[in-house]
Amino acid sequence: MPIDAACHLNVLVPDLAEPALGRALGTLADLGYSSVVLPPIDPDGDPLAGWAALFRDHGLAPITIAGQAPGADVSSPDEDEQQAGVAALLRMVDATAALGGDQMNGVSYGLFGRSPTAAPPGALERAAGHLGRVADQAHERGVTVTFEVLNRYETPLLNTAEQALAFLAASGSAHLRVHLDTFHMAVEEADMLAAIRSAVPVLGYLELGQSGRGPLGSGSVDTAAAVRAAVEAGYRGRVGVEAFSRSVLSEFASDLLGIWREPYTDGAALAAEAIGIIRRAEADVGSPAGLGS
Template sequence: MTMPVNKLGVHALVFSGGTTPADVDYAIEQTKLAGYDVLELSLQDAQAIDTAHAKAALEAAGLGVVCSRGLTFDADISSEDVAVVARGAELLRTSVQAVHELGGTLLTGALYSAFGNYGRALTAAGRANAVTVLKDAAKDAQGKGMTLGLEVCNRYETNVVNTAEQALALADDIGEDNVTVHLDSYHMNIEEDDFVRPFALVGDRLGYVHIGENHRGYLGSGHLDFTTFFHSLADIGYTGGITFESFSSAVVSETLSTDLSIWRNLWNDGPALAKHAHTFITNALEANEEH
């Protein structure tokens, strides 16, 4: 049996809500024990991360790292306020630097806007500001050997990119080769028509994938059609990373849990959840290899 070529990752919030050295060490330990190749760290609390310590611990464990984040409303590059846009540009600059210090090559997420529920539609001027800032951020990332991912998020978390088609249009306008699209089953379930056409549309511009249930609990315990999801990945020959993302009020990050509206327990044992997800994903990928 051939082993899947995709590197498998898990979000740190499955294990730990904080970013202190002890929190990061625990997440790294559990990620390795569950069999994953990559740990995804949120940069919502980037100022608390000891990047040198984390890099050394990741290297010692033989793990890769991916970082994700959204912006804040007072540092929103899709704003029409020049000062707000400038703060967002600086937040992206420091985030790119943090990923570089961690030894990572991918910064992804809602890099194009604040991460939260907007009370208004995106304006043409705001979108133009996001394009300008992201073009500069992509050039900065390119100089560090890094890629930026545009995560397609649902309407309750951004008003800029809700579909794969919108992500491609934004990437086209940014116009840099190191900007890719990041699709997530949780968000796709809300915004896309199915699990087929978005993957076919993005094709070889797909740079990263999140897998999560419709309620962000145990894989297979919800209603998502993961058979079609994995068939679609196979159909486009996707060989990139697939990262499991799940959240529960059992593990709380002061910033991210609120941003993600994590109000109830969907699980209590993060390590058990992670091991289950690793088996679920591996089995699905192996089934595709045998198909």
């Protein structure tokens, strides 16, 4: 079976508003993507049933993103805030299932954003325990929970694959999975390919992001090598595409993510190039020249 290729919706459009949403989903389906990563949604107020029908019509599996917020944070020392964080994650699990999805990604272990201090004592242990239990409950709903490893400028909690593996072990869950992103790995990992290989047994999502947040074929990250390394090590999970441009994103999201430039203006062309890179890298591993490489 070919790799299940996913693309972040924000590569093409800023949000889930129609009619642009339907056109974007049609573009991704025509290019051969099987899944689409959604920007943050409101699990309590958004039209989940209508979106679910749209995803079904286009043959695309939606992948949600879950986060934490001040006052609702599983890594907080305050027990009430921890429980509020758990409740927020479980609501997103329910929304994922309602959308017809089977995977929930995100920074689900703490607050997103640069911190002036190191992670407080006990934060990772608290987050791991709660997230492990959420992942176990989500598994019963048919939803896999992953947690994304970010660079040091976006979280003080988890920055490397090695840290992610320790966090996973501390969670006590057999169902929680790791989400690695080459954009962040380019900042933090001494050997990106070795880090990917080390995580393959528990890798739930490999995301391809270029150094400048633009087209995967232009930048300092060898995204094809990342795919080859994962497949050679036995990875058969989803491979995702992520890119951001200020001309496509909303102003709020651009500011939040620090997207000050326009590394691309044609999201469809970027998505087409990206799935070509994935398919060629996948084929390289299966070719006689790629065996044992």
